[in-house]
Amino acid sequence: MEILTLSTDGFRNLANGRVELHPRVNLIVGDNGQGKTNLLEALALVSGRPSFRTHDLAETRQHLAARAVVSVRLRDEGGAPRNVTTLGFVHASGAREQYRDGKRVPRLTAARSLPAVFLTARDLSRLSGPPAERRRALDRAALARRPEHARALLAYERARAAKTRLLSLGARFDADELAVYEAALAEAGGLVAVARREARASLEREIVRHADDLGTPFRNISLELVSDLPASGDAREMGGALEALLRGRKSEERRAQRCLVGPHRDDVLLRADGVVVASRASSGETRTFLLAWTLAEMSMLAGGERRAPLLAFDDFDSEWDPRVLGAFAEALPEEGQVCLTSARPEAVRGLPLPAGSIYRMAAGRLAREGILGAGRSPENRAAAGGPR
Amino acid sequence: MAGLPAFARLVAALETLPGIGPKSARRLAYHLLAAPEYDTAALTTALAEARARTRSCSVCHALTEADPCAICSDPSRDGRLLAVVEDAADADVLERTHEFRGRYHVLGGALAPLRGIGPDDLNVTDLLARVESPAPGEGVEEVVLATNPNVEGESTALYLARRLKPLGVKVTRLALGLPVGAALEFADEVTLSRSLAGRREI
Numbered sequence: 008m009e010i011l012t013l014s015t016d017g018f019r020n021l022a023n024g025r026v027e028l029h030p031r032v033n034l035i036v037g038d039n040g041q042g043k044t045n046l047l048e049a050l051a052l053v054s055g056r057p058s059f060r061t062h063d064l065a066e067t068r069q070h071l072a073a074r075a076v077v078s079v080r081l082r083d084e085g086g087a088p089r090n091v092t093t094l095g096f097v098h099a100s101g102a103r104e105q106y107r108d109g110k111r112v113p114r115l116t117a118a119r120s121l122p123a124v125f126l127t128a129r130d131l132s133r134l135s136g137p138p139a140e141r142r143r144a145l146d147r148a149a150l151a152r153r154p155e156h157a158r159a160l161l162a163y164e165r166a167r168a169a170k171t172r173l174l175s176l177g178a179r180f181d182a183d184e185l186a187v188y189e190a191a192l193a194e195a196g197g198l199v200a201v202a203r204r205e206a207r208a209s210l211e212r213e214i215v216r217h218a219d220d221l222g223t224p225f226r227n228i229s230l231e232l233v234s235d236l237p238a239s240g241d242a243r244e245m246g247g248a249l250e251a252l253l254r255g256r257k258s259e260e261r262r263a264q265r266c267l268v269g270p271h272r273d274d275v276l277l278r279a280d281g282v283v284v285a286s287r288a289s290s291g292e293t294r295t296f297l298l299a300w301t302l303a304e305m306s307m308l309a310g311g312e313r314r315a316p317l318l319a320f321d322d323f324d325s326e327w328d329p330r331v332l333g334a335f336a337e338a339l340p341e342e343g344q345v346c347l348t349s350a351r352p353e354a355v356r357g358l359p360l361p362a363g364s365i366y367r368m369a370a371g372r373l374a375r376e377g378i379l380g381a382g383r384s385p386e387n388r389a390a391a392g393g394p395r
Numbered sequence: 396m397a398g399l400p401a402f403a404r405l406v407a408a409l410e411t412l413p414g415i416g417p418k419s420a421r422r423l424a425y426h427l428l429a430a431p432e433y434d435t436a437a438l439t440t441a442l443a444e445a446r447a448r449t450r451s452c453s454v455c456h457a458l459t460e461a462d463p464c465a466i467c468s469d470p471s472r473d474g475r476l477l478a479v480v481e482d483a484a485d486a487d488v489l490e491r492t493h494e495f496r497g498r499y500h501v502l503g504g505a506l507a508p509l510r511g512i513g514p515d516d517l518n519v520t521d522l523l524a525r526v527e528s529p530a531p532g533e534g535v536e537e538v539v540l541a542t543n544p545n546v547e548g549e550s551t552a553l554y555l556a557r558r559l560k561p562l563g564v565k566v567t568r569l570a571l572g573l574p575v576g577a578a579l580e581f582a583d584e585v586t587l588s589r590s591l592a593g594r595r596e597i
Contacts, residue, residue: 155584165546181514183557184506187550307532 017072032363053115074099149206159198197246213303225279315343324354
């Protein structure tokens with residue numbers, strides 16, 4: 008999967024028009040506030056993903072623009088030059104729309120058309136912050152394995168919203184109506200629980216492998232799912248367990264007027280030698296694990312879709328030391344497009360990155376500035392590449 | 396539309412109709428006013444007349460000019476069979492199949508807690524009363540839940556099933572599955588798994 012061109016219209020501060028991307032590494036340099044992160048956000052939105060910067064997509068629209076539009080032209084790996092797909096994102100009058108080859112598609116279709124992993128400032132708190140980001144990261148891994156996970160998640164969240172609404176009515180709700188949404192919660196919750204447990208196992212395996220590539224001093228790395236539901240079982244058993252839990256906390260839930268048990272409370276803890284990484288490792292070591300997690304997500308996406316995913320890495324040199332970044336560059340898969348942003352063009356000096364282009368972003372305009380040489384050593388390339 | 400307040404009001408009124416956005420509303424308004432041959436009087440009369448004469452049937456809540464409606468008062472209809480639909484339009488669609496010989500009950504929507512629509516906002520109480528204490532010649536034996544196969548319709552069907560079953564009546568749901576004349580390879584996974592679950596012996 009390769010993005011040939013990216014076009015925007017009315018999107019943030021980016022100049023309207025089209026830019027060509029390099030099939031391998033795209034390093035975008037520029038001072039703060041010039042639009043580097045906006046470009047990565049455009050890629051996130053056009054590929055059906057949430058914005059990593061805002062919940063209110065109206066913010067992405069330029070002042071006085073009727074709508075914000077992003078589109079990319081994609082080529083499949085090894086596909087003929089004519090075998091090109093176009094993805095589009097439009098945000099107008101409060102609604103988000105995704106297109107593929109001119110036809111309106113669900114966000115999930117857009118996401119499957121352009122597998123991608125994003126690493127931005129928001130991810131820096133993944134290991135130490137509240138559980139929601141970790142849950143989302145686990146769900147992304149589950150989606151990479153099985154795209155139908157999205158449907159179960161949505162069904163679960165819908166049933167939970169309906170149930171919360173009913174509970175908030177106090178004593179005035181209809182018990183039979185509540186039972187309908189609890190049945191839906193149990194059914195969808197069972198599917199979500201199974202998908203997350205399967206994804207946890209694969210994600211753990213990949214994180215361990217990549218943490219080793221990045222040279223962490225820790226051994227015995229594990230990813231633990233903290234959940235109200237049992238550690239194993241099929242969807243029916245999990246659903247039954249959730250039903251039993253709901254029965255047990257019925258009066259408590261009515262008092263609290265919200266859902267107190269279920270997969271929406273899951274947490275994922277990364278442990279090294281039995282201790283939670285965020286509490287024990289230095290912040291630098293914690294961030295190294297974040298890079299391992301990113302590489303792990305990329306491997307899972309590549310495995311699921313048999314296509315190397317896009318990596319979009321914002322401000323890539325700001326939080327990591329050159330040694331770790333060097334190991335990360337070496338560990339990148341042999342194929343797949345990479346977009347890096349940095350405030351300092353000299354940041355890549357000495358890094359073993361594959362060949363690519365250097366661009367400068369100034370006031371929303373992207374201009375090609377030079378080429379990035381292939382700095383990978385043959386022995387490292389052999390170690391990093393190939394099917395595993 | 397500065398200086399045309401009446402025109403703006405017309406556009407705003409048209410925009411409240413289902414499926415009509417701002418652009419369509421303007422196009423319709425221009426057509427109604429600008430086309431010289433257009434008989435606005437006929438339209439307004441038809442609208443006013445339809446509005447005045449049709450009301451909801453006191454038995455099934457479908458649209459009717461005579462109360463009770465033609466279907467509710469037709470003795471040849473099977474009073475043992477009752478189809479529950481969300482809207483009057485759905486009853487009309489079922490009627491066009493000529494397959495269903497029972498009677499209807501229009502709920503007037505579907506459960507949607509997030510939009511504040513609960514059982515009290517739908518014609519549920521009458522439905523239960525209709526099943527529990529039947530009118531002469533009715534005596535419902537089977538209720539066919541024909542709500543839409545979407546999230547709201549499914550929840551509504553499950554809810555009604557819970558309320559109807561204790562009344563000792565047979566409760567059935569419209570089958571979900573493959574569209575007629577389609578190919579298996581184009582069916583989505585959910586539809587396909589539903590049709591597997593609802594397979595029948597031939």
